[in-house]
Amino acid sequence: MNIYEKIKRFVEQVFKTTLEIFLEALKLSPNAQGYVSGSITELLLKKKLEEEYNFEVKRIREKWEGKKHPQHHGDFYFRKQGTHYWYVIESKGLKSNSEKWHRLYNFQNLKNFLITHADKIPWIDTNRNIEEQVIDWIHENLPKFQNEYLYNLYEYEEVQKYVTKRKTKKAEAIDRLRSYTRDQISNMIEERLNYVMSKVKVLETHFVSGRSGVSERTQATPRKDEFNIIAIDIVLRYPEHKFLFANPQNLESSGDDPNHLQQNYVMGFVFIDEQGEPTLHISEDWYEDLNEVYNTLDPKDAVNEDDMQVDNRYMIAEEEEED
Numbered sequence: 001m002n003i004y005e006k007i008k009r010f011v012e013q014v015f016k017t018t019l020e021i022f023l024e025a026l027k028l029s030p031n032a033q034g035y036v037s038g039s040i041t042e043l044l045l046k047k048k049l050e051e052e053y054n055f056e057v058k059r060i061r062e063k064w065e066g067k068k069h070p071q072h073h074g075d076f077y078f079r080k081q082g083t084h085y086w087y088v089i090e091s092k093g094l095k096s097n098s099e100k101w102h103r104l105y106n107f108q109n110l111k112n113f114l115i116t117h118a119d120k121i122p123w124i125d126t127n128r129n130i131e132e133q134v135i136d137w138i139h140e141n142l143p144k145f146q147n148e149y150l151y152n153l154y155e156y157e158e159v160q161k162y163v164t165k166r167k168t169k170k171a172e173a174i175d176r177l178r179s180y181t182r183d184q185i186s187n188m189i190e191e192r193l194n195y196v197m198s199k200v201k202v203l204e205t206h207f208v209s210g211r212s213g214v215s216e217r218t219q220a221t222p223r224k225d226e227f228n229i230i231a232i233d234i235v236l237r238y239p240e241h242k243f244l245f246a247n248p249q250n251l252e253s254s255g256d257d258p259n260h261l262q263q264n265y266v267m268g269f270v271f272i273d274e275q276g277e278p279t280l281h282i283s284e285d286w287y288e289d290l291n292e293v294y295n296t297l298d299p300k301d302a303v304n305e306d307d308m309q310v311d312n313r314y315m316i317a318e319e320e321e322e323d
Contacts, residue, residue: 073226085302095206105192
């Protein structure tokens with residue numbers, strides 16, 4: 001049975017429909033695409049752990065029997081072959097709208113953002129004037145900000161609500177936008193975002209978790225002890241699935257609770273050269289090599305094997321398919 005026949009049979013058995021309807025439904029549902037993308041990330045991470053790093057890997061059950069252990073909030077248990085220490089790894093994706101959220105479609109926002117994160121940008125010499133270097137880079141790589149994109153853009157809602165009698169640059173920019181429709185403004189913002197992201201893309205996390213007494217969380221982000229390693233798939237800003245790894249204990253804590261992670265960490269950037277080739281630059285807290293993060297783990301933080309609840313459903317499904 002070839003891959004097409006396997007997919008066709010799967011869709012017919014699980015969804016009781018044709019491939020054509022299944023594909024159309026998937027295209028129309030960003031949420032469904034997100035779930036599939038998340039599953040792909042998990043599967044690729046599992047294969048990477050097993051095949052590239054030779055770890056033993058077990059999937060953690062999503063629905064536990066009884067109360068879920070507060071330190072098992074990850075996708076997989078993993079351990080080095082021949083060792084007794086099991087750890088938990090969690091996979092996440094990137095914040096999908098980072099550039100828009102930070103309004104990097106406006107010159108001043110882009111400039112200030114790059115200055116703020118200058119420590120993650122290798123072409124910046126911190127012994128020289130950082131602002132001048134950033135401005136020079138923008139002028140050279142994104143010259144439209146000197147003319148065509150000189151004025152700031154604002155979201156449609158802000159344009160409609162903004163009222164002032166003062167003559168400011170913001171008031172002038174908003175007056176220019178008042179005659180445009182919501183779609184026209186959205187298209188202008190999207191055009192600028194595409195322009196900016198043709199040269200630089202932001203790698204930013206988005207750690208959002210439910211808050212409950214069961215998980216011992218005091219806020220809607222993960223606790224730092226819920227998993228031992230975090231793996232971020234940067235495929236949204238990179239040409240392929242690629243993971244960056246970190247030890248959550250080494251990441252800066254939330255300002256509200258030192259036991260929690262922050263929601264957003266700017267891990268670094270992807271810069272694109274004139275040939276369209278991406279170059280990855282990340283902060284010192286994040287690693288491309290999992291072994292470097294593994295070496296920071298403390299055996300006392302390993303999970304108790306008696307507490308582990310392993311999900312064997314995927315293994316059973318594989319066996320049934322082979323039969």
